[in-house]
Amino acid sequence: MTLVNGCSTATIAVNDRGLLYGDGLFETMAVVGERPRELDRHLRRLLNGCRRLAIVPPDESILRREITRTCAGAERAVLKIIVTRGQDSRGYRPAERGKPTRILMLSPWPVYPVHYRHEGIVATRCQTRLACNPRLAGLKHLNRLEQVLARGEWQDEYQEGLLLDTNDQLVEGTMSNVFLIKGDSLHTPELKHAGVAGIMRERILDCAATAGIAAHIRNLTFQDVEAAQALFFCNSLIGIWPVRRLDDLSFGDHRLTRELMNLLDLP
Amino acid sequence: MTLVNGCSTATIAVNDRGLLYGDGLFETMAVVGERPRELDRHLRRLLNGCRRLAIVPPDESILRREITRTCAGAERAVLKIIVTRGQDSRGYRPAERGKPTRILMLSPWPVYPVHYRHEGIVATRCQTRLACNPRLAGLKHLNRLEQVLARGEWQDEYQEGLLLDTNDQLVEGTMSNVFLIKGDSLHTPELKHAGVAGIMRERILDCAATAGIAAHIRNLTFQDVEAAQALFFCNSLIGIWPVRRLDDLSFGDHRLTRELMNLLDLP
Numbered sequence: 001m002t003l004v005n006g007c008s009t010a011t012i013a014v015n016d017r018g019l020l021y022g023d024g025l026f027e028t029m030a031v032v033g034e035r036p037r038e039l040d041r042h043l044r045r046l047l048n049g050c051r052r053l054a055i056v057p058p059d060e061s062i063l064r065r066e067i068t069r070t071c072a073g074a075e076r077a078v079l080k081i082i083v084t085r086g087q088d089s090r091g092y093r094p095a096e097r098g099k100p101t102r103i104l105m106l107s108p109w110p111v112y113p114v115h116y117r118h119e120g121i122v123a124t125r126c127q128t129r130l131a132c133n134p135r136l137a138g139l140k141h142l143n144r145l146e147q148v149l150a151r152g153e154w155q156d157e158y159q160e161g162l163l164l165d166t167n168d169q170l171v172e173g174t175m176s177n178v179f180l181i182k183g184d185s186l187h188t189p190e191l192k193h194a195g196v197a198g199i200m201r202e203r204i205l206d207c208a209a210t211a212g213i214a215a216h217i218r219n220l221t222f223q224d225v226e227a228a229q230a231l232f233f234c235n236s237l238i239g240i241w242p243v244r245r246l247d248d249l250s251f252g253d254h255r256l257t258r259e260l261m262n263l264l265d266l267p
Numbered sequence: 268m269t270l271v272n273g274c275s276t277a278t279i280a281v282n283d284r285g286l287l288y289g290d291g292l293f294e295t296m297a298v299v300g301e302r303p304r305e306l307d308r309h310l311r312r313l314l315n316g317c318r319r320l321a322i323v324p325p326d327e328s329i330l331r332r333e334i335t336r337t338c339a340g341a342e343r344a345v346l347k348i349i350v351t352r353g354q355d356s357r358g359y360r361p362a363e364r365g366k367p368t369r370i371l372m373l374s375p376w377p378v379y380p381v382h383y384r385h386e387g388i389v390a391t392r393c394q395t396r397l398a399c400n401p402r403l404a405g406l407k408h409l410n411r412l413e414q415v416l417a418r419g420e421w422q423d424e425y426q427e428g429l430l431l432d433t434n435d436q437l438v439e440g441t442m443s444n445v446f447l448i449k450g451d452s453l454h455t456p457e458l459k460h461a462g463v464a465g466i467m468r469e470r471i472l473d474c475a476a477t478a479g480i481a482a483h484i485r486n487l488t489f490q491d492v493e494a495a496q497a498l499f500f501c502n503s504l505i506g507i508w509p510v511r512r513l514d515d516l517s518f519g520d521h522r523l524t525r526e527l528m529n530l531l532d533l534p
Contacts, residue, residue, distance in 0.1 A: 021412060
């Protein structure tokens with residue numbers, strides 16, 4: 001099921017700014033029992049993103065109706081919502097009152113081996129670096145060539161890649177956020193210069209606060225990774241993936257990771 | 268006239284990676300008398316770009332036939348070619364042997380006031396900075412949110428905006444390259460960390476070499492702009508636009524700009 005501006009179609013106009021410039025945002029959600037998990041958080045991030053990029057936000061009640069329509073009958077699936085600045089024929093200049101395009105796409109649930117979650121994954125440090133741009137940092141926008149290049153560095157030998165920015169700061173995974181565990185506390189990058197502020201990251205921070213687990217949002221480098229007792233990647237689809245090996249670094253299981261996995265209602 | 272993979276249609280699939288990730292490249296050409304200007308240079312850059320991004324390049328003879336078909340009957344127009352990595356449902360991971368999407372779009376020639384070229388334009392220095400990423404520098408890829416944000420800084424009061432990168436290096440205009448004139452020589456940024464290596468920039472450098480005009484490709488900062496006698500923007504559609512005012516800096520006419528405008532066969 002795919003809806004474009006409320007119509008059942010799987011195509012968009014070639015002069016949509018989403019294609020021409022990557023001028024838009026997206027959200028990816030786990031759908032369980034016809035309902036997207038953490039929908040309010042995802043919609044809040046999407047609408048905040050529209051504000052930051054000065055894209056006219058889609059009407060929330062229309063969007064919610066379309067989400068219900070798209071997810072009808074889906075027991076377990078992935079919902080992707082894309083909002084672009086819409087069609088335009090004026091070059092880079094964004095229209096003052098544009099008509100955004102909204103796209104809702106339902107796709108099959110990706111079945112990951114359960115041992116990724118239980119025993120942990122094998123990851124690599126990417127050669128590709130993320131560029132720093134405070135104007136775009138945190139946003140889940142459609143300019144994702146860096147992630148494509150990073151993910152192109154390996155085939156099936158790793159399950160995720162760790163990304164640093166051009167200033168040697170730790171940022172995230174290619175499709176996930178990252179947390180380090182040192183002692184009894186969580187540490188995750190700030191994302192002020194690069195990276196996507198993920199919904200699962202936000203949930204983990206909230207959950208840690210509620211459970212009294214110390215969590216620090218701060219500048220981190222690869223030295224922090226080397227000094228960590230454990231690390232894990234997270235996103236709305238994978239939940240939490242502990243890392244058992246990152247290139248030649250080995251990490252153990254950690255009770256904090258297990259505690260978070262139990263506290264969060266993972267998809 | 269719009270062709271997508273050889274078919275007369277103006278839509279693409281919503282799961283095209285061009286839309287999902289800006290995973291592709293584009294070219295914009297001036298069409299005069301049914302023929303795109305500098306077609307060989309544009310195709311060379313497009314195919315080089317495909318190589319750098321590991322996108323399967325479109326067959327050049329097919330592309331040339333489609334270009335002829337798209338430009339038929341067009342006395343004066345703009346041809347835009349987009350090549351994306353194609354459709355895919357595997358996340359950021361690029362397919363090893365993907366099937367790229369090629370899009371050819373013909374649009375009306377933009378009529379700019381002639382005094383832009385004769386008397387010069389008024390420009391501004393953008394607040395938006397370009398992020399530095401050597402992997403993407405020089406490429407005319409589809410990740411153009413920075414240009415959209417930069418162009419969103421003004422309405423009609425300026426004709427172009429000057430962009431620096433996050434390391435204070437001069438890069439380009441929002442839709443053009445930039446040259447400074449100091450004494451009897453041309454100076455243009457290196458584009459190793461950010462920016463698009465434009466076809467008109469390349470032609471100007473070739474033309475300067477032939478005419479015995481000294482031209483330097485090097486690191487430049489805003490101090491170089493302040494110290495310049497003249498500056499101009501260039502691209503395949505505007506040709507050369509001398510700048511008469513950049514915010515509170517005024518620039519005079521320069522014989523080198525006029526010489527280049529005469530030597531180049533501008534659209």
